[in-house]
Every structure is written in C-alpha cells, then in structure tokens.
Amino acid sequence: MKTKFRRLGVAAAVVLACLSAGAVLAADAAAKKPPTMADVIKESKPSDWHALDPANTLYLDLKSGRVVIELAPEFAPNHVANIKALVKEGYFDGLAILRVQDNYVAQWGDPYADARSGEPNQPRQIKTAKRKLKAEFSVPLSDKLPFVRLPDPDGWAAQTGFSGDFPSARDPKLSQAWLTHCYGTVGVGRDLDADSGGGTELYAVIGPARWLERNITAVGRVVQGMELLSSLPRGSAAMGFYDKPEQRMKIERVRVAADVPAAERTNLEILRTDTPAFSTLIESRRNRIDDFYKVPLGHIDVCSVPIPVRPANGP
Structure with a gap:
C-alpha cells in the first residue's frame, strides 16, 4: 500500500x-x-509621426464637414501646382459633387463645364490656372523618391509599397513609379485624350480601382473625411452622375491649408x-x-x- x-x-x-x-x-x-x-x-x-505639410494640404469644405486631402507633388508636380492655383483663385468654391458611382468614385467639379454658349448656366471661368495639362501617369524612378517595399506579390505592379505617406507601385524594368489607386486616392478626371485633364475635375476612390493606375493622373489622397464622400447618395444617371441640380452636394469652399489661419486648420499627423x-x-x-x-x-x-x-x- x-x-x-x-x-x-x-x-x-x-x-x-x-x-x-x-x-x-x-x-x-x-x-x-x-x-x-x-x-x-x-x-x-x-x-x-510627422505633421501634414500645410503647403500641400487641401481643405474641401462641405456643409457636412471637412475633407482633408494630402497632395503628392513628387508624383504629379504640374497637376499639383495647377490644382493649388485653381484653389487660390477660388475656382472650386460653390461648385459641387457631380458624381458618386457605387463602389468606384466620388467626383467633384463644375456641373456646367460642358455647357454651350447661350445656355443659362455658363462654365466656371479660369483666371490664372490651366484647364489642360500633359498627363502625369507615372514618374521616373529616382533615388530621391523614398520607397518602403511590401514583401508580398501584387497582381497590378512588379513592386508595391509606400513612398512617404502614399501607397505606391513601381516597375524597375520600365523605370517607372506611380501612386496606387487605393481607397481615398484622389485623381484628375479626364476625357479620352490622355492630356485632357488639368485638375478642374477631381475624384476620390471609394471602391476598387487599381486598373486606373498609369491611366489617370493621381495627385494625392484623402487623409480625413472620407466618410463624407463615400456615404453620399449614389447618382442615378449613367456612371453615377446626378441628373438633377438639387441632388448635388454643394462645395462650400476649397483652400490650401497654408492659406488658412492657424486657428481654423485641422492639424493632423501621420505615422x-x-x-x-x-x-x-x-x-x-x-x-x-x-x-x-x-x-x-x-x-x-x-x-x-x-x-x-x-x-x-x-x-
């Protein structure tokens, strides 16, 4: 026992x-x-962390709130300069969100940009900026352009990663780099001609859109306020356009953050x-x-x- x-x-x-x-x-x-x-x-x-650069930050003010956009001059220097010129002359003030296509883009600009002479509403006039620019779909690879590469393969590009605050892609064989069309990316609307855009019409991606890369000039991304765009009612006309003026969301004003008094700025920092x-x-x-x-x-x-x-x- x-x-x-x-x-x-x-x-x-x-x-x-x-x-x-x-x-x-x-x-x-x-x-x-x-x-x-x-x-x-x-x-x-x-x-x-680092603070947003006020000289390359836009405030898109809507009745519902403020959309903060960080611009990427390293990827589209001419378009970014032209957009800031448009903003400084008040081009976007009082215009509207023209189009919200489900799972694709929310686009803003002049509802009467294509109006013919003699119609009651005339297109918004441009003072000092340009209406059209040569496309900037990609930029040459450069040691001055930072890149933190992701280890995972990608179906749209040879390499993907991050250049500063922006998701980006590159192809060493072509010696090209470009911004990826991720959720929140801001691009320049254009017609069939690659050089027909200049920044008078802009859009933010609200759904999958990687196929637009190297076909559209991307100029930055929304860093705050995407919900104000993505939650808007979808347009009932073709491609999500609003066919009635009362359906459009009016743009109160757009400003470069550097031109806004310090007390009125939205001070953000990014990892x-x-x-x-x-x-x-x-x-x-x-x-x-x-x-x-x-x-x-x-x-x-x-x-x-x-x-x-x-x-x-x-x-």
Whole structure:
C-alpha cells in the first residue's frame, strides 16, 4: 500500500509539474504575442509621426464637414501646382459633387463645364490656372523618391509599397513609379485624350480601382473625411452622375491649408512609413492575431495597409 501511495504521489507531482510548466509556457506565449495595430500606435514614439505639410494640404469644405486631402507633388508636380492655383483663385468654391458611382468614385467639379454658349448656366471661368495639362501617369524612378517595399506579390505592379505617406507601385524594368489607386486616392478626371485633364475635375476612390493606375493622373489622397464622400447618395444617371441640380452636394469652399489661419486648420499627423513602427504595423496586418482571427493569412496587398492619422497633439 505504501508503494502504491508513493507512486500516486509521484504521479501527482509530475502532473502538477507539467501543469506548472504549461502555465509558464502559456504565459511566455502571451507575453511574446505579436502586437496589434492598436499596440503599435500606443507604443509609437513622437518621432514616428510627422505633421501634414500645410503647403500641400487641401481643405474641401462641405456643409457636412471637412475633407482633408494630402497632395503628392513628387508624383504629379504640374497637376499639383495647377490644382493649388485653381484653389487660390477660388475656382472650386460653390461648385459641387457631380458624381458618386457605387463602389468606384466620388467626383467633384463644375456641373456646367460642358455647357454651350447661350445656355443659362455658363462654365466656371479660369483666371490664372490651366484647364489642360500633359498627363502625369507615372514618374521616373529616382533615388530621391523614398520607397518602403511590401514583401508580398501584387497582381497590378512588379513592386508595391509606400513612398512617404502614399501607397505606391513601381516597375524597375520600365523605370517607372506611380501612386496606387487605393481607397481615398484622389485623381484628375479626364476625357479620352490622355492630356485632357488639368485638375478642374477631381475624384476620390471609394471602391476598387487599381486598373486606373498609369491611366489617370493621381495627385494625392484623402487623409480625413472620407466618410463624407463615400456615404453620399449614389447618382442615378449613367456612371453615377446626378441628373438633377438639387441632388448635388454643394462645395462650400476649397483652400490650401497654408492659406488658412492657424486657428481654423485641422492639424493632423501621420505615422511615418519609413519607421520600424510602421514595419511592425505591416506585419500585424499580414498576420492578424487579434482574438477574432482564427487563420492568419500571412499576406497583404498595398491597399489593405492603413496609414494611421491622428490629431497633431496626440492620439
């Protein structure tokens, strides 16, 4: 009997030791659990962030609120300069959202841009800017253009990643780089002629649109206020245009942030894409380890990586 009880005691000790070791391993696993995006933002340093450049930030003010657009002069220098010239002369003030096509784009500009002479509503006149420019679908590769490459393959480009605050793509064989058409990308409307746009009509992507890359001049992206555009009623006419004036959302005004008094600015800062923090964020999205996810896929496309934006004074 003593031998039997001794054996039972030894077995119990072994079980307890295993349970204890298991608890330690579980604790270690929990401690080593990769960070989520929320963790990355919480643990980021002030130096991981940078403020928007007021000289390359637009405020699109609607009755419903403000849409903040960051411009990308590195990818479309002539169009960005022309858009800022249009804004400074008040071209967009009082115009309208013309088109909202479901799962595609929300577009704004002059409802009467194609009006013929003699019609009651005449096109908005341009003072100093240009109506048409040579297309800037891509730019030459350059060491001066930063690029943080994603490790995952992409179906639309040889390489994808981030150039500054913008999701972008490049093809080393063609020596070209361009902005990807992700959700929130702002592009220049045009006709069939590649050089028929200049920035008088702009749109924001509200759905899949990668096929537009290198076919449209992209000039930046919306960094705040996308919900004000994406939630608008869809147009009932062809391509989502509004066929009745009362359906259009009026643009109150558009301004370059640098021309707005400091007290009226929307001060934002963006997580830098050339930091270890952003690299960690990418991995947290490639392998979702939140409690909700059961199958981490180990893959992500450039349009699925969010670039965090927050008020400039902190989270």
